[in-house]
Amino acid sequence: xxxIISAAAAIALACGASITAFATDAPVLDKTVIKNVQGxxxxxxxxxxxxxxxxxxxxxxxxxxxxxxxxxxxxxxxFSGTGSVEAEDVCIGADQKVNVKISSTSGFTLSETGSSAxxxxxxxxxxxxxxxxxxxxxxxxxxxxxxxxxxxxxTAPQYSGSYTDTVVFVISVGA
Amino acid sequence: MKxxxxxxxxxxxAAAASVTAFAAAPRDVTRIDRSTDPQSADTLxxxxxxxxxxxxxxxxxxxxxxxxxxxxxxxxxxxxxxxxGKCVQLRVTADNKMENQTxxxxxxxxxxSGETDGSSAEDISVTVCEFTKTGDKxxxxxxxxxxxxNKAYSGEYSDTVTFEIRxxxxxxxxxxxxSGTGGSDGNG
Numbered sequence: 459x460x461x462i463i464s465a466a467a468a469i470a471l472a473c474g475a476s477i478t479a480f481a482t483d484a485p486v487l488d489k490t491v492i493k494n495v496q497g498x499x500x501x502x503x504x505x506x507x508x509x510x511x512x513x514x515x516x517x518x519x520x521x522x523x524x525x526x527x528x529x530x531x532x533x534x535x536x537f538s539g540t541g542s543v544e545a546e547d548v549c550i551g552a553d554q555k556v557n558v559k560i561s562s563t564s565g566f567t568l569s570e571t572g573s574s575a576x577x578x579x580x581x582x583x584x585x586x587x588x589x590x591x592x593x594x595x596x597x598x599x600x601x602x603x604x605x606x607x608x609x610x611x612x613t614a615p616q617y618s619g620s621y622t623d624t625v626v627f628v629i630s631v632g633a
Numbered sequence: 634m635k636x637x638x639x640x641x642x643x644x645x646x647a648a649a650a651s652v653t654a655f656a657a658a659p660r661d662v663t664r665i666d667r668s669t670d671p672q673s674a675d676t677l678x679x680x681x682x683x684x685x686x687x688x689x690x691x692x693x694x695x696x697x698x699x700x701x702x703x704x705x706x707x708x709x710x711x712x713x714x715x716x717x718g719k720c721v722q723l724r725v726t727a728d729n730k731m732e733n734q735t736x737x738x739x740x741x742x743x744x745x746s747g748e749t750d751g752s753s754a755e756d757i758s759v760t761v762c763e764f765t766k767t768g769d770k771x772x773x774x775x776x777x778x779x780x781x782x783n784k785a786y787s788g789e790y791s792d793t794v795t796f797e798i799r800x801x802x803x804x805x806x807x808x809x810x811x812s813g814t815g816g817s818d819g820n821g
Contacts, residue, residue: 524661528680537680573717617717618684629665629672
């Protein structure tokens, strides 16, 4: 008898337990309904048009290194260093590119701190040597891409010291 | 049973153990997107060029009997990358007399002269010599007068010449041979 009462009480407890139910969002119906009543369709003819559309605002992210150290001494006595210009999430017009230009007010010349010594250098990508204000990288629509640039002194340095220069990378979108 | 429990406990501890994961070092870059103003970024280029040089100096030289001027060899800066305004300074120190090997009271006086393009010194042991660029060279000669040869006793004579080299500020501003401003005591 006790067992029967215990079982019944457990069942009653279970039935009375509440469970949280989350309601789903009610779907918004934006559609054409085609009805067929007694052999005639509404609308007539029985067809519907659906507009497919997609929009993408132009976007890109270009990454420029803040510093490049010409710390590698080459066998010919010149010094060089590399840096990459990178682009990611590029989404622009079909005939457009994200262009990156380089400029140097010194005309690609390193200056020694504390003396008048200078050291000319080149900016290259592979065998291509860039001039001042040249476009050094161009990116079309892509998930990610990069261009590596090499900065190398034109000659072996005549004088020792600490040399610096600042270059400016300018980004633009165009043909 | 105990072994099974111990094994399961060990597996549970191992599964719960954490492993340290190091994040990649952040890159020092500037990110430019459509909203960035201006649409440009500066990059600082730098090059640290250490000074370096190779100065060659002559080794032993044999003076022939009665030779008034013997080529001692050349001191030459064969490689140089010096700071602007710096030089490799050469000081030549010598007793200016060769001693007889069997009787040190007997000696043969000599003088080291120096010659370079455009300048010379009768006695470079009392001058400052500076090398500033690759290719700078100084020819040196052992000079003995005929009078001293005539007074010399027979025997073997020798002396040691010391070359002191320093990397220092230039005093001569491009000339290799000074004009008696130095000295073998290291002053100048």
